[in-house]
Amino acid sequence: MSPQETPSPRRKGWLGAFAIHAVLLLGVAFALYPVLWVASLAFSGSATPEPRVIPWPSEPTLRHLQEVVGATADDGGETVWIFGRQLLNSLVVATATALVGVLIAIPTAYALARFNFLGKRTGMGVLLATQMFPAVASAIPLYLILEASGLLNTRTGLVLCYASTAVPFAIFQLRAAFEAIPVDLEEAAMVDGATRLGAFVRVVLPIARPAIAVTSLFAFMSAYNEFILAATLLDDSKMFTLPVMLQRFVGEYDARWEAFAAGALVVSLPVMGLFYVAQRHLVEGLASGGVKG
Amino acid sequence: MVDIRLRAVTKRFGDTVVLDGVDAAFPDRSFVVLVGKSGCGKSTLLRCIAGLEEVSEGAIEFGGRDVSRLAPRDRDVAMVFQSYALYPHMTVRRNLAFGLELRKERREVIDARVAEVAKLLEIDALLDRHPRALSGGQRQRVAMGRAIVRRPAVFMFDEPLSNLDPALRNQVRVDIRRLHDDLGATSIYVTHDQVEAMTLADVLVVLDRGVVQQIAPPIDVYRRPANRFVAGFVGSPAMNFLEGRIAQNSERAAVELGDGARIEIPPGAGFERLQRGAQVIVGIRPHDVVRGPEGSLVLPVELVETLGSHVHVHGRIGDMPFVAAFEGHQGPRKGERLQLTVGELHLFDAELGVSLG
Ligand SMILES: Nc1ncnc2c1ncn2[C@@H]1O[C@H](COP(=O)(O)OP(=O)(O)OP(=O)(O)O)[C@@H](O)[C@H]1O
Ligand SMILES: [Mg+2]
Numbered sequence: 180m181s182p183q184e185t186p187s188p189r190r191k192g193w194l195g196a197f198a199i200h201a202v203l204l205l206g207v208a209f210a211l212y213p214v215l216w217v218a219s220l221a222f223s224g225s226a227t228p229e230p231r232v233i234p235w236p237s238e239p240t241l242r243h244l245q246e247v248v249g250a251t252a253d254d255g256g257e258t259v260w261i262f263g264r265q266l267l268n269s270l271v272v273a274t275a276t277a278l279v280g281v282l283i284a285i286p287t288a289y290a291l292a293r294f295n296f297l298g299k300r301t302g303m304g305v306l307l308a309t310q311m312f313p314a315v316a317s318a319i320p321l322y323l324i325l326e327a328s329g330l331l332n333t334r335t336g337l338v339l340c341y342a343s344t345a346v347p348f349a350i351f352q353l354r355a356a357f358e359a360i361p362v363d364l365e366e367a368a369m370v371d372g373a374t375r376l377g378a379f380v381r382v383v384l385p386i387a388r389p390a391i392a393v394t395s396l397f398a399f400m401s402a403y404n405e406f407i408l409a410a411t412l413l414d415d416s417k418m419f420t421l422p423v424m425l426q427r428f429v430g431e432y433d434a435r436w437e438a439f440a441a442g443a444l445v446v447s448l449p450v451m452g453l454f455y456v457a458q459r460h461l462v463e464g465l466a467s468g469g470v471k472g
Numbered sequence: 473m474v475d476i477r478l479r480a481v482t483k484r485f486g487d488t489v490v491l492d493g494v495d496a497a498f499p500d501r502s503f504v505v506l507v508g509k510s511g512c513g514k515s516t517l518l519r520c521i522a523g524l525e526e527v528s529e530g531a532i533e534f535g536g537r538d539v540s541r542l543a544p545r546d547r548d549v550a551m552v553f554q555s556y557a558l559y560p561h562m563t564v565r566r567n568l569a570f571g572l573e574l575r576k577e578r579r580e581v582i583d584a585r586v587a588e589v590a591k592l593l594e595i596d597a598l599l600d601r602h603p604r605a606l607s608g609g610q611r612q613r614v615a616m617g618r619a620i621v622r623r624p625a626v627f628m629f630d631e632p633l634s635n636l637d638p639a640l641r642n643q644v645r646v647d648i649r650r651l652h653d654d655l656g657a658t659s660i661y662v663t664h665d666q667v668e669a670m671t672l673a674d675v676l677v678v679l680d681r682g683v684v685q686q687i688a689p690p691i692d693v694y695r696r697p698a699n700r701f702v703a704g705f706v707g708s709p710a711m712n713f714l715e716g717r718i719a720q721n722s723e724r725a726a727v728e729l730g731d732g733a734r735i736e737i738p739p740g741a742g743f744e745r746l747q748r749g750a751q752v753i754v755g756i757r758p759h760d761v762v763r764g765p766e767g768s769l770v771l772p773v774e775l776v777e778t779l780g781s782h783v784h785v786h787g788r789i790g791d792m793p794f795v796a797a798f799e800g801h802q803g804p805r806k807g808e809r810l811q812l813t814v815g816e817l818h819l820f821d822a823e824l825g826v827s828l829g
Contacts, residue, residue, distance in 0.1 A: 366551075388561075
């Protein structure tokens, strides 16, 4: 946003400012309370922390964090840093899902936004219909397909499954973004000397950048957080993604909530980092629905 | 710097014929204005010439070369869009430079040309802003700059002034004509506006429902409209039309109107070949009547509009609406019966609408 458009700060006196900040702080506290509670649990040393109102760790310790982050496993006689593997799995799977999903969705969404072709309406309908089924419903067929194609227990297999659910959503998001870009702009670029592809790359894509950023982030997040498919399709702890790893701390007979909380904190860090980096695009993308001419 | 020929250009969208056999030849360096009612195909014709639409049939030639199948980028044209279509993610400087960058001009050349055009259009202070931080008038200038900077052979304008306020519109109109004269390119300009059409054009093209009605210098279109459509479309206020019949009285021809009124046809007006009794439409421009005691027409005054330099008097003759325009600011009063003498008049075939001149 250019400086010319930034609205001048409203002057309301310190009383008004105080009221606004009080309300905001209250809102933040409300939103953060559960998170703080998880954090306090993660740093608690006592075996069974007593329930309390103020989220503060009893007998503060880093033990659980160390246990989660430093987890190792035995791999054919060799000791491997299993947490590192799992973190890498999660990041690779989520990034690949976002990339594959958006790369497939961009040309599809553009075609749907700009051209008329046979089967367009039907195609859209089918795309929409796939969104109505929960991912779990497809877990068993996906298992069978991956087994048949030898992709069971691989990151590639997981990425394919995630991308297949990420793509339709990304298409709808990006189609709206492309439709909001006036055709005039592309035509101007073509008169200026660009090919159709050139106009797309130099004009449409940059303008749609915020929308593409939001869409990628959503795809990344959904893959990063997904549990059920990962738990179904992976059975080797070296292939696990972080949500599956977390799940092991709360087994059927033995719930280790401190370790679970510590793991949850660690798992959230990359996402928080990503949001922090991308926040400018996100605000732009979410606020304006992508673009304004 | 090319002459443009349109050979039977036809454009269909599905079954709808939007342009029907448009033939025209525009000389090099001429300023061509396309006018017509909304939806008559002006923009479509412009877009066909620019290469943004492919013609269904016919050919478009630039300097004798058939360009009908060429992409816009290969036609050496520039266009100013009604929406301006400035690239929102680029500064004004990059908007101007974009076309030159695509053509792989050297950096120094680009910078020099951008600076030159920015100075010419007085937008040098805006070069580092984004389009959203510009006023409408400034955006319009940037859009013009983006067209000029490439020095194309043909300039296209699709209603470039319609988003400006009237005062600015007058000023930019003059600027556009001046730029055209300085740059020496061929310009094609689409407008709804009478004043723009009359003042800018070397050649005026009047379109109706995808068919060319007349191609001529604007003053010829005004003084000798080819048919009733053109006559009614060009000129403001619009020409009045009355139904009548040719009558012969002694040696002079006249038109007899339904209510018995007679309008003498001035000798030498080119209407000698008229058949007695033929049904005609008489066209009279509001400015071509004068008030006089022995007028051939009587106009009962229903409404008077005072414009400052002129008054427009509205009424009915027979059952046809009629407007008369007089200089000055003293109009007649409502209810008065004005006697009018007709100066110049136009005759059209009652059925075909073609001019009988
Ligand atoms: N892509 C298209 N598909 C179908 N019909 C179209 C298309 N583009 C234009 N038309 C039709 O062609 C006709 C002419 O359109 P055009 O835009 O050339 O009119 P115009 O003379 O520029 O009108 P205006 O003065 O309102 O801009 C219209 O009836 C319009 O509906
Ligand atoms: Mg138009």
